[in-house]
Amino acid sequence: MNDEEENDLSRHEAAEALANYFDDSITKFYETHLNSKCKELKYTSIIALEKLKDKASAKNYGLDYNRTM
DSSP: OOTSSSSSSHHHHHHHHHHHOOOGHHHHHHHTTTTOOOHHHHHHHHHHHHHHTTTHHHHTTHHHHHHTT
């Protein structure tokens, strides 16, 4: 995510995946990307921070996916 030479889509996908851990220790990491030149990373960081604030969603994460299998 920090490597600006990396493909923007790859950086966005890494940020999106990391948000699924619901770990408060990564909050500051996302905050550093709120002003990113990469708009995909910036928007993903905004969404990830909101997701991290909503701990209730962590309890339900994956339930819909498991029901469809």
